[in-house]
Amino acid sequence: MPDQVLYAMEAGLNGLMAGVMYALVALGFVLIFKASGIFNYAQGVLALFAALTLVGFQDGQIPFAHLINAIFGTELHNFGWTLPAFVAIVLAAAVMVLLAMVIERYVLKHLVNQPPIILFMATIGMAYFLEGLGDIMWGADIKKLDVGIPQGINDTIESVTDSLLGYGFFIDNLDIVASVVAALLVISLTLFSQYSKQGRALRAVADDHQAALSVGISLRFIWVLVWSIAGFVALVAGIMWGSKSGVQFSLSLIALKALPVLMLGGFTSIPGAIVGGLIIGMGEKLFEFFVGPMIGGATENWFAYVLALLFLVFRPQGLFGERIIERV
Amino acid sequence: MSDGTPQGYTTEDGRRIGGVLMEMKNITLRFGGVKAITDISFDIREGEIRAIIGPNGAGKSSMLNVISGFYVPQEGEVWFRGRRRGPMKPYQVARLGIARTFQNIALFDGMSVLDNIMTGRLTMMKSGLLSQAMWWGGAQREETLHREKVEKIVDFLEIQNIRKTPVGRLPYGLKKRVELARALAAEPRLLLLDEPMAGMNVEEKEDMSRFILDVNDEFGTTIALIEHDMGVVMDLSDRVVVMDYGKKIGDGTPDEVRNNQEVIDAYLGVAHD
Numbered sequence: 006m007p008d009q010v011l012y013a014m015e016a017g018l019n020g021l022m023a024g025v026m027y028a029l030v031a032l033g034f035v036l037i038f039k040a041s042g043i044f045n046y047a048q049g050v051l052a053l054f055a056a057l058t059l060v061g062f063q064d065g066q067i068p069f070a071h072l073i074n075a076i077f078g079t080e081l082h083n084f085g086w087t088l089p090a091f092v093a094i095v096l097a098a099a100v101m102v103l104l105a106m107v108i109e110r111y112v113l114k115h116l117v118n119q120p121p122i123i124l125f126m127a128t129i130g131m132a133y134f135l136e137g138l139g140d141i142m143w144g145a146d147i148k149k150l151d152v153g154i155p156q157g158i159n160d161t162i163e164s165v166t167d168s169l170l171g172y173g174f175f176i177d178n179l180d181i182v183a184s185v186v187a188a189l190l191v192i193s194l195t196l197f198s199q200y201s202k203q204g205r206a207l208r209a210v211a212d213d214h215q216a217a218l219s220v221g222i223s224l225r226f227i228w229v230l231v232w233s234i235a236g237f238v239a240l241v242a243g244i245m246w247g248s249k250s251g252v253q254f255s256l257s258l259i260a261l262k263a264l265p266v267l268m269l270g271g272f273t274s275i276p277g278a279i280v281g282g283l284i285i286g287m288g289e290k291l292f293e294f295f296v297g298p299m300i301g302g303a304t305e306n307w308f309a310y311v312l313a314l315l316f317l318v319f320r321p322q323g324l325f326g327e328r329i330i331e332r333v
Numbered sequence: 334m335s336d337g338t339p340q341g342y343t344t345e346d347g348r349r350i351g352g353v354l355m356e357m358k359n360i361t362l363r364f365g366g367v368k369a370i371t372d373i374s375f376d377i378r379e380g381e382i383r384a385i386i387g388p389n390g391a392g393k394s395s396m397l398n399v400i401s402g403f404y405v406p407q408e409g410e411v412w413f414r415g416r417r418r419g420p421m422k423p424y425q426v427a428r429l430g431i432a433r434t435f436q437n438i439a440l441f442d443g444m445s446v447l448d449n450i451m452t453g454r455l456t457m458m459k460s461g462l463l464s465q466a467m468w469w470g471g472a473q474r475e476e477t478l479h480r481e482k483v484e485k486i487v488d489f490l491e492i493q494n495i496r497k498t499p500v501g502r503l504p505y506g507l508k509k510r511v512e513l514a515r516a517l518a519a520e521p522r523l524l525l526l527d528e529p530m531a532g533m534n535v536e537e538k539e540d541m542s543r544f545i546l547d548v549n550d551e552f553g554t555t556i557a558l559i560e561h562d563m564g565v566v567m568d569l570s571d572r573v574v575v576m577d578y579g580k581k582i583g584d585g586t587p588d589e590v591r592n593n594q595e596v597i598d599a600y601l602g603v604a605h606d
Contacts, residue, residue: 222424
């Protein structure tokens, strides 16, 4: 096989893996949008906040250390312990559930029956608030996140492809783990929403608030549930992105890449978020590989958005979104 | 007969009507300065079909919304099963065993008919969040049990052939029937129907009337309904409350109400002083 084709295949595969990362963030958006019609601008920051909290717990950082030191003139930084990754993840997940309750209690509850744009604005406010809170609680420095996910080249894939094709593919172990985790997440979320009592209640709320109330569903409970799940998905996304490139505040910007993913996949489809992520991830890598050299490179910055724009023009509901039927 | 003994009464067709299931005492409901309901009292008895009728804007729907907890009245007491009901959220009222349908149909359009009806049983499902999430044995057995009950209702309302159809695609009359099925799935103590015949053609109205009577007969469900089609109401109900301009102007059997001068005036439109 010519080298060019092999390089392209490798680029495509790596694109798929990167797409999984986009999909993980997009998934959180879809969950909240499906259940409440809210476009949650804060989803990226949620992932950042989750990752910060996880690192904080793991390293035994004292929350608000800077603030405490500034006020009381102390020199506190650490509790002096390190927690095992598993314990820290469970604690971080608990914090995300707590956060969901706080968001419901102090933001959503007061905005019931407001138009979607109001709720959207509220999530923008929440995004900046959470970013600031993360900063004050855990500090603004770039942190290393290691929960024991293997990283670096996968030797098996390299040697197998080398012996079969004469060229060893470079696939990162972390990306493989991320793909498996994303697949498990999607399968369990789909099963949950299709076959469980709470899942059915969730879909009911997404469909019609009044009717949901009339069959005895508590909207507040469902909202806490949805935001908790979205928080958990954000934690998973935060772990993956954080392990890959360190926990830093630019993490919240990955939310922007989730937008074209959503436009491709449809805002209301969980499988759509995954497929959209894969298409964007692979598309931008292949585009960069083939077209990039001709026009001076750096196509990865804009390719996803142009693709999304094309979709908006020709198929506004996305690949898997519910068809927009206008009844006359 | 309308103010029957505490033990209940027997209808003309020989059905036994029990004691008081729900009692509204001096209900007044205001929206800002507008009085939607003024000092209305009536009761609903175990096993009866009770209608609330009146011209447009009489406050019938408001009254239904008070019963189902969507509105909280400023004055008056709501008693259900011998206990005074405090201010409650609609979902809490639903859990007490009061199910309802809506005038403008509120179904879950994206879900299948079966799934829609299954939501009616949500409040009765016991297994917790964790076992649901893990799809443990208990949750699975429970689902099967509830499916059986739902299938019975599906058969009863003759909607077997559309079980898997997304509700959004159904015609109006069938949607109404699915909504009834969802309310029935909750095995309610009290079933509230908000204009069950609105917008239906004659044939659909006949079907719906038959189902309402059958539900009452078969499951012994107490039914309170709102309707402005006088003919239908008079045939269906055991007792009728008549409202006009937010006030109660009549209460009794269909015959009593039909001969009530105030009711006749309200329907024929005599000038109000």
